[in-house]
Amino acid sequence: MTIRVGVIGAGIMGADHIRNLSTTIGGAEVTYVADLDVDRAAAAAPPSARITTDPSELINSSEVDAVVVASHDSTHSGLVLECFEAMTPVLCEKPLAPTLMESLEVVAADADIVAATGVSLLSLGFMRRFDPGYVALRNAVQSKAQGDPLMVHCISRNASSVPGATSESAITNSAIHELDIIPWLLDSPITEVSWQAGRSTPRAGTALQDPSFMTIRTADGTLTTLELFLNAQYGYTTRCEVVSELGTAALRDSSLLDVEQQGIRQSSIPADWRPRFADAYRLQLQAWISALAMGETPSLAGAQDGLHAALVAQAMIQSLHSSGAYTKVSYS
Structure with missing residues (x-):
């Protein structure tokens, strides 16, 4: 099973995730890239991927099975909550949110989903x-x-x-x-x-x-x-x-x-930091994609880990x- 991934943020970290998902991660295909800078998104995206400046368009697309949030810290909590509303698995770069109140909001929403479905949609990028x-x-x-x-x-x-x-x-x-x-x-x-x-x-x-x-x-x-x-x-x-x-x-x-x-x-x-932790990012992404493909819970850090760090x-x-x-x- 191929997991179609949308990546939000095409800066240094997002571009690295796109490159890994497109070249070294088995079972993944980058189908959508969102960034406020459309030229930056186009430069980072594979030729077959759609480009947008609207993250909501990506999150709610029928061509996306899972989302990577690699945009500015200030956007993390809002985008994760949108992924929850769409019931889409999301890997959010650290931190979960720049403030404790935002982190608490995300953790509460995650707990509601777990209570309803038995499964968390959130993985956190403590690579x-x-x-x-x-x-x-x-x-x-x-x-x-x-x-x-x-x-x-x-x-x-x-x-x-x-x-x-x-x-x-x-x-x-x-x-x-x-x-x-x-x-x-x-x-x-x-x-x-x-x-x-x-x-x-x-x-x-x-x-x-x-x-x-x-x-x-x-x-x-x-x-x-x-x-x-x-x-x-x-x-x-x-x-x-x-x-x-x-x-x-x-x-x-x-x-x-x-x-x-x-x-x-x-x-x-x-x-x-990227050369030093290249293996960590690759192994983390592969663990996430493989778990999603198998219908299993990813072994990455989760909502409670993000809250404790916050x-x-x-x-x-x-x-x-x-x-x-x-x-x-x-x-x-």
Whole structure:
């Protein structure tokens, strides 16, 4: 069975999804692409796909079996709710929504559908859960071969922030990955967070404190540190080390190419996150398409995962506005 997919958003992330669905994902066909920029949509879409500037036209088309939402964060909740109204399965890029209230609205609507049909229509694009490195790290932690985890150290650096980035959006759009992956790695929910910042790079602008430093405590007592630097200039890197009672386990640095010549070792660093997580995006999309084709529930993150990340992000933003005070996370 071929799943006909409509993709909303033909920017960097949407274009990558279109390319993957058209070339590397078995059982998928991109039949519709929506973007406010019709030329951008046409450039990203396969020749046979329809083009529109109206996402509602795509969602309600008889030529679409499932929808990928890869448009601006501010559009996520509204488009997901439209997919619910059309009873169309949807894979929404993270975050579920930029605000907690919007996330709660989506989760409530998802719960209504599950109550009526027994099945959720929503999958959420926390792709690190499919990254081979993070999967291996989680397996190492869960095996307890090195004893119980004691601390986790994370570093996430980008070459440059997106236009208009703020300290708040750095949490809801970038740090949100760690806010999801840490409880997934440790199998323990986040209970308390703190946000700190020191000197800020002049490239960050006035609304963004960059870099920032966050601490995350989970219910099992493990303390996680996160350095988030969105304007590091040199490229994209992400690191994660789990310190346990008897040893450590860590992800390798991402490198496109290592060259050794004349007594010098050089590494090529990717400009953004896409090369580093290419396998994760591909594996996530294939898991989603295969599950839909088989009539099964996709193994991706879901509505509750998006809500939990949003609740932690809200607590982190509260800490940001409270001079870094430790802030409890409430799931009730």
